[in-house]
C-alpha cells in the first residue's frame with residue numbers, strides 16, 4: 001500500500017482576481033488539488049469558476065496570491081516558459097474555441113501535432129476518442145457545421161487527446177443529453193484513473209451528486225462553506241470562508 005503523503009498538483013494560496021477596472025471575480029481563495037484527484041467546481045453563474053480555471057492555466061494573472069501548478073509558480077512564469085505549463089494542461093473551454101473551418105479530426109489533432117506525435121498515432125487516438133464520444137461519423141466534418149453538443153464533445157476530445165497531466169473542463173456537459181453526458185463523464189473518469197488531475201466546472205448537480213469526488217462551491221468569488229454532507233472538507237483541504245452576507 002502506498003503510504004506516501006499526497007502530492008499537491010495545484011496549489012492556490014489566498015488568490016484574488018480583479019478584472020479592470022473593479023470586477024472582483026475571485027476573493028482570497030486557498031485550495032489544494034492533489035495529483036490524481038478529480039474535483040468538481042460548482043456555483044451559480046458569475047461565481048468565478050471559469051476565472052479560476054483561467055488563472056490555473058495562466059490565461060489570466062492573479063491580482064493577489066500565489067498559484068503553483070506542477071511545481072511552477074504560475075504568476076511569475078516568464079512568457080517564454082508558459083508553453084511548459086500549457087503542455088501539462090488540457091483545457092476544454094466553455095465556449096469550445098474550435099477552429100470552425102477545420103475538420104473535427106484537425107481540431108483534435110492540434111494538441112498532438114504540437115508535441116510531434118507520429119501521424120499514425122494521432123489518427124488512431126483521434127478515431128478512438130470520436131468513437132468513445134459517439135462522433136465517429138463526424139471525422140471529416142467541418143467543426144463550424146456541428147451542433148453545439150457535438151462541438152462540445154470535440155472540445156473535450158481535443159483537451160484529453162495528449163493525455164495531459166491536468167484536465168480543466170469548463171461546463172463539459174452543458175449542451176448534452178443524459179446518455180452523451182454519461183459518455184463524457186466516463187471518458188474523464190477513465191483519464192482520472194490513469195492518473196490525470198481533473199477539475200470540472202459545472203452547474204449540473206447530477207454530475208456530482210452521485211459521485212464520490214470532492215466538490216468545491218464558489219459563491220461570488222469566494223469558497224463557500226462546505227455542504228453538511230462534507231463536514232471535514234475544510235480540515236482536509238481548502239480554507240473555510242463564510243458566505244459574504246455573514247462576513
Ligand SMILES: Nc1ncnc2c1ncn2[C@@H]1O[C@H](COP(=O)(O)OP(=O)(O)OP(=O)(O)O)[C@@H](O)[C@H]1O
Nearest residue numbers: 019023025043044045046047048049050051052094
Ligand atoms: N474578461 C473579463 N473582464 C471583466 N469581467 C469579467 C471577465 N471575465 C469574467 N468577468 C466577470 O467575473 C465574474 C466571474 O466570471 P466567470 O466567468 O469566472 O464566472 P462563472 O462562474 O464561470 O460563470 P458561468 O457559470 O456563467 O460560466 C463575473 O462577474 C464576470 O462578469
Ligand SMILES: [Mg+2]
Nearest residue numbers: 049050094170
Ligand atoms: Mg464559466
